[in-house]
Amino acid sequence: MGxxxxxxxxxxxxxxxxxxxxxxxxxxxxxxxxxxxxLDLGYVKGIEEVGDLFGRGEFFxxxxxxxxxxxxxxxxxxxxALDAAGxxxxxxxxxxxxxxxxxxxxxxxxxxxxxxSAAGFTVTDVGCDVPVETFIAKCKELSPDLLLxxxxxxxxxxxxxxxxxxxxxxxxxETTKVMIGxxxxxxxxxxxxxxxGYAEDAIEAVSVAKGLxxxx
Amino acid sequence: xxxxxxxxxxxxxxALWVLEHVGCAVLDPEAxxxxxxxxxxxxxxxxxxxxxxxxRALQTAPAGYTVAGRRPELDLRVxxxxxxxxxxxxxxxxxxxxxAQRHGTLADLRTAIALAHLSPNIDVHGFSVExxxxxxxxxxxxxxxxxxxxxxxxxxxxxxxxAELQVATDVCEIVYGAAWHERPRLWTIINSTSPLQVSADAxxxxxxxxRLGQPICFAVCAMGGTTAPLTPAGLLVVQHAELLCGLVxxxxxxxxxxxxxxxxxxxxxxxxxxxxxxxxxYWALMGATVQLGHSMxxxxxxxxxxxxAHVPDAQAGIESALGLKTVLDLDVxxxxxxxxxxxxxxxxxxxxxxxxxxxxxxxxxxxxxxxxDDESLALDVTAAVGPGGSALGQPHxxxxxxxxxxxxxxxxxxxxxxxxxGGHDVAETAAARVDEALRAYTPPDDLDSVTRRQLDEYxxx
Numbered sequence: 278m279g280x281x282x283x284x285x286x287x288x289x290x291x292x293x294x295x296x297x298x299x300x301x302x303x304x305x306x307x308x309x310x311x312x313x314x315x316l317d318l319g320y321v322k323g324i325e326e327v328g329d330l331f332g333r334g335e336f337f338x339x340x341x342x343x344x345x346x347x348x349x350x351x352x353x354x355x356x357x358a359l360d361a362a363g364x365x366x367x368x369x370x371x372x373x374x375x376x377x378x379x380x381x382x383x384x385x386x387x388x389x390x391x392x393x394s395a396a397g398f399t400v401t402d403v404g405c406d407v408p409v410e411t412f413i414a415k416c417k418e419l420s421p422d423l424l425l426x427x428x429x430x431x432x433x434x435x436x437x438x439x440x441x442x443x444x445x446x447x448x449x450x451e452t453t454k455v456m457i458g459x460x461x462x463x464x465x466x467x468x469x470x471x472x473x474g475y476a477e478d479a480i481e482a483v484s485v486a487k488g489l490x491x492x493x
Numbered sequence: 494x495x496x497x498x499x500x501x502x503x504x505x506x507x508a509l510w511v512l513e514h515v516g517c518a519v520l521d522p523e524a525x526x527x528x529x530x531x532x533x534x535x536x537x538x539x540x541x542x543x544x545x546x547x548x549r550a551l552q553t554a555p556a557g558y559t560v561a562g563r564r565p566e567l568d569l570r571v572x573x574x575x576x577x578x579x580x581x582x583x584x585x586x587x588x589x590x591x592x593a594q595r596h597g598t599l600a601d602l603r604t605a606i607a608l609a610h611l612s613p614n615i616d617v618h619g620f621s622v623e624x625x626x627x628x629x630x631x632x633x634x635x636x637x638x639x640x641x642x643x644x645x646x647x648x649x650x651x652x653x654x655x656a657e658l659q660v661a662t663d664v665c666e667i668v669y670g671a672a673w674h675e676r677p678r679l680w681t682i683i684n685s686t687s688p689l690q691v692s693a694d695a696x697x698x699x700x701x702x703x704r705l706g707q708p709i710c711f712a713v714c715a716m717g718g719t720t721a722p723l724t725p726a727g728l729l730v731v732q733h734a735e736l737l738c739g740l741v742x743x744x745x746x747x748x749x750x751x752x753x754x755x756x757x758x759x760x761x762x763x764x765x766x767x768x769x770x771x772x773x774x775y776w777a778l779m780g781a782t783v784q785l786g787h788s789m790x791x792x793x794x795x796x797x798x799x800x801x802a803h804v805p806d807a808q809a810g811i812e813s814a815l816g817l818k819t820v821l822d823l824d825v826x827x828x829x830x831x832x833x834x835x836x837x838x839x840x841x842x843x844x845x846x847x848x849x850x851x852x853x854x855x856x857x858x859x860x861x862x863x864x865x866d867d868e869s870l871a872l873d874v875t876a877a878v879g880p881g882g883s884a885l886g887q888p889h890x891x892x893x894x895x896x897x898x899x900x901x902x903x904x905x906x907x908x909x910x911x912x913x914x915g916g917h918d919v920a921e922t923a924a925a926r927v928d929e930a931l932r933a934y935t936p937p938d939d940l941d942s943v944t945r946r947q948l949d950e951y952x953x954x
Contacts, residue, residue, distance in 0.1 A: 337763040339718070381520070381686050384719045388766045431586045431623045431632075432653060460839050461586035461623075463596060478765055 279310055283319040286351070290323025291330075293343025295350045302354035312358035316351075317367065321397070324348045328395045338388065345391040369397035370490035373415050374425035376405035376459075377436035382429035385459065388479045389425060396483045398423075409436070409443045416449050422490045425482070426472075428459040437462070438470040454489040458482060495780035501788060504726060504781070508733035509544050516541035517689045517738045521696035527745050540738075547737050550744035556790050557826075558708060558751035561676040563645045563668070563939065569616055571708070571753065571826050572792045578826065579853060581609040581618040582833035582841050583649060583682065588622045589804065589835060589842040597622030597841065602639055605833065607934040608846050608927065610644035612832070614853040617680050619649025621833055622841035633660040638952035641668060642945070645937040649680035649829075652698050662705070667947045668940070674705040677751055681707070682829065685735040687715035687758075696742065703746035710753040710794055710827070711739030716768050717760035725760070725774050729781055732758045740791070753827055754786035755794035770799040770837045771812030776819040783823040796820030797830030798849040801837045805845040805920040809835060813845075814852055821856055847923040847930070851902040902926065 282305055289298040298320070305315040327344035330336035336344075372393055376386050383405045390402045403415055416424060424444065426437045437457050444450045456474035457467050467475035474489050476482035496504065516539045519525045529535040533542035557572015569578050582605070588597040605621035620636055627635045633651055637660055640648045650661035661681070665673040683699050686692050691699075703709055713732045715721035721731035736754050743752045759775040761768055769775065779796040786793030798813035820828060830838065831853060833846030863869075874889045884890045902922055904911055917925075940948070 334764070338766055339763060381690065381692055384716070385766065388719070430653065431625065432629060432657075434586075435629050463587065463594065465596065478767065480765065 279308075279314070279318075282308070282310070283315070283322070286315065286319025287323035287326065290320055290344050290347045290351070291326055293340060293347050295343070295347045298347035298351040299354050302351040306355070306358055312355045312362055316355055316359070320348050320351045321367075324395050324397070328397075331395065341395055342388065342391040345394040348394060367397075368399040369487065370399070370422040371419060372398045372400045372423040372425060372486065373403060373412070373419060373421040374400060374427070375403035375407035375412060376427040376429070377433050377440060378406055378408050379436060380428055380430055380433040381405045382427070382459070385429070385479070386425070386427035389427070389458065389476075389482045392479045392483050393425075393486055396487065398486065409440050412440050413443050413447050413449070416444065416453055417447070421453055423454050423456060423486055425456045425458070425486075428457070428462060431461050434459075434461060434466065437466075437472070441470055441472060456482065456485060456489065494784060495777050496784055500726075501781075501784055504729050504733060504785065505788075507730040508737060509547065511689070511730060511734040512547070512737060513541055513543045515689065515734075517691060517735065519691045519696055519738070519742070521691070521693040521700075524691070524696035524700060524742055527700070528742065531745055542741065546741050546745075550737075550741045551789055551791075553744050553748040554740060554752045554791055555749065557792055558677050560647065560680065560708065561669075561678050562647060567645060567647070569647055571751070575826070577821055577824070577828055578616045578647075579614055579831040580647075580649065580680070580827065580829040581605065581612075581615050581831065582621040582846065583618075583829050584620055584623065584651070585834065585836075585839050585841045586623045586625060587836070587840040589840050589845070592804065594803070594836070594840055596625040598626040599624040599635065599639065601841070602636060603643060604843055604927075604931060605841060605846070606640055606643035607931055607936075608833075608843055608850075610646060610936070611930050611934055612846075612850045614850055614857070615646070615832055617647035617649055617829075618644065619680065620651055621846075630656070633657040634664075634952040637661070637664045638948060641948060642940070643936050645939055647680050649682065652681045652683065652702070654694050655697055655701075658698050658701060663951060664948065667951055668944060674707060677706065677708045679707045680710070682710050682712050682755070683739070685711065685713050685739065687713060687720040687735065688731055689735060689738075691735075691738065691742070699739065699742060700746040703743045703750040706747060706750060708751035708753055709739070709743045710755050711736060711743070712755040712794065712829075713739075713758055714756075714768075715758040717758070717774070718763055719761045719766060721758065723760060723763070725778055725781075728758055728760065729778065729785070732756045732782070733785055736786075752791060753794050754782075754789070754791040755827075756782040756786075757795065757797065757799075757830075758782075767801070768837050769801055771801040771808065771816070773815075775799075776815055779816065779820050779825075780823055783820055783825050787824075792826035794827040794829060795825050796828050797834065798832055798845075798852060799830055799834055799838065803836050803840070805835070805842060805848055805923065809845060810848065810852075810919070813849055814856075817849075817852065818856055821860060843927045844920055844923045847926050848902065848919060851923075855903075 331341045428434045454473040457472045464475045474485040476485045518538045519540045562568045587594045588601045602624045609615045609618035652658045713735045717723045717728040721728045782795040800809040800812035802809035832849035
């Protein structure tokens with residue numbers, strides 16, 4: 278019985294069916310399946326397949342993003358049970374991502390978040406126009422492996438640097454790798470402001486992120 | 494025409510529906526309050542309004558306007574009957590240096606200013622590359638100084654923040670006097686943030702410029718598949734709705750203020766998310782943008798010599814030429830990025846500028862058409878040459894021999910000759926031209942000494 282349900286869960290992520298993914302998660306819990314198994318044998322298999330299909334060029338961005346959304350919706354249903362079981366979700370790494378203060382350009386950062394989720398990262402998207410203090414507070418709360426800072430304007434790029442400096446001042450720099458991105462940014466800018474990683478697009482961002490956290 | 498008349502109307506009606514039912518987020522409270530005071534329904538930052546506000550705005554927005562130049566002969570007309578005003582590349586942070594991209598410097602900006610100044614085709618320029626070696630809080634002033642000292646052509650300052658706007662208006666006062674704003678004077682671009690958002694800074698800058706009677710070029714760059722529907726019709730609806738929102742805000746801030754309807758939206762790659770400025774859909778979208786703006790009696794900014802290529806190669810040439818030709822053929826009123834832009838708006842290249850400059854010259858010749866009069870019909874020549882003769886010996890041929898000295902950047906030599914001369918492709922030839930042009934460049938000296946000193950003190954002091 279479980280095997281068939283796990284297969285449906287996997288397929289709901291591949292198909293990007295958010296509501297179905299939620300329903301199946303609830304059904305699994307109702308039938309007494311362990312939350313950790315539901316996650317690992319159902320949804321994680323689905324998102325891995327989505328990632329593979331994207332990597333092979335068979336899936337395009339909408340399929341990847343919608344797969345990640347379905348996965349996220351299912352995890353939200355499972356979370357109380359996962360917490361109750363004291364289960365720590367296996368994750369490629371914990372990431373916090375946002376667009377820096379003064380900048381309301383979101384789409385690139387959102388795509389990176391979806392890609393990282395699909396690659397197995399646990400991602401918290403703190404949105405756009407994010408003050409330095411919010412980034413620091415989130416880092417204190419979540420102790421992420423990675424902090425990703427997006428800027429789409431030459432006038433807001435300096436806020437990437439300010440966030441990194443604030444991270445140092447808060448004593449979090451040693452434990453948090455920082456990646457930056459956005460159209461006007463470059464590898465040279467990343468080096469200049471002491472970021473650990475830079476990627477030109479969301480696809481490269483995943484491999485850089487994996488490299489920084491030591492995931493395969 | 495890209496859109497059939499019924500389809501154009503349908504896109505327009507759909508945008509009105511979006512404005513009324515979905516609304517736009519106007520993130521500045523003063524702007525939202527202004528819209529509310531005139532009947533818009535405001536719910537937090539979300540502003541919704543019906544056709545009436547749009548119709549009223551269209552009654553007061555002019556079909557054309559003249560932007561005052563530094564001297565009367567440098568005035569530029571925008572609107573029906575006037576040739577398209579052409580602007581150089583605008584705003585990228587990166588420059589192509591050899592085969593590599595790097596952040597732009599003040600020296601790069603000065604090169605761009607010199608090339609724009611020397612161009613017979615470019616009317617307006619401004620921050621063709623960002624001088625990122627100048628501290629961010631000094632960049633607007635130092636950049637303005639470089640433009641105003643380096644060229645007398647139309648200058649487009651950055652006005653993405655209120656601090657930048659202050660610099661722009663201050664330097665106008667220094668150069669043109671306290672009454673500078675009695676005429677349209679400033680070339681600016683104010684961007685919406687798709688989908689359906691006007692940032693607080695953009696709204697404030699728009700209202701302040703409008704109150705000074707300065708033309709508002711409101712520019713939308715929605716990205717199909719990411720910040721708007723992927724299908725071009727739906728993408729156009731989002732672009733059009735945002736533009737109508739900008740139009741209404743402008744006309745409420747100051748009825749009769751010039752408004753330039755501007756769009757550079759295109760579709761995104763669904764494999765990488767990247768905006769595609771060289772895609773054929775872009776050319777069609779730009780054609781439709783010109784149609785939509787003109788159908789409402791507004792001047793239009795659209796298109797450009799834009800490309801997704803990273804170097805000035807064949808892809809860059811094809812995409813730039815077709816993108817530019819599309820809008821020029823539809824009598825667009827203003828084209829930004831008419832020369833020098835690469836990498837989907839992200840990178841400036843002096844070599845690309847030089848090639849695009851030649852492209853514009855060639856398109857102008859082609860668009861001028863064929864003059865038909867006694868001199869050009871030259872029946873006496875044909876009669877004198879007769880069957881089997883040669884026109885080369887005719888005085889008429891000698892008289893017109895230099896008419897066609899155009900596009901000299903392009904190779905016209907036979908293969909062996911071309912090879913003997915070094916076998917250069919057009920990018921290599923253009924690179925050599927850049928060096929020649931910079932050696933020949935001298936800045937204008939039309940600013941009087943008092944103005945120049947004030948400008949030096951304000952911008953560099």
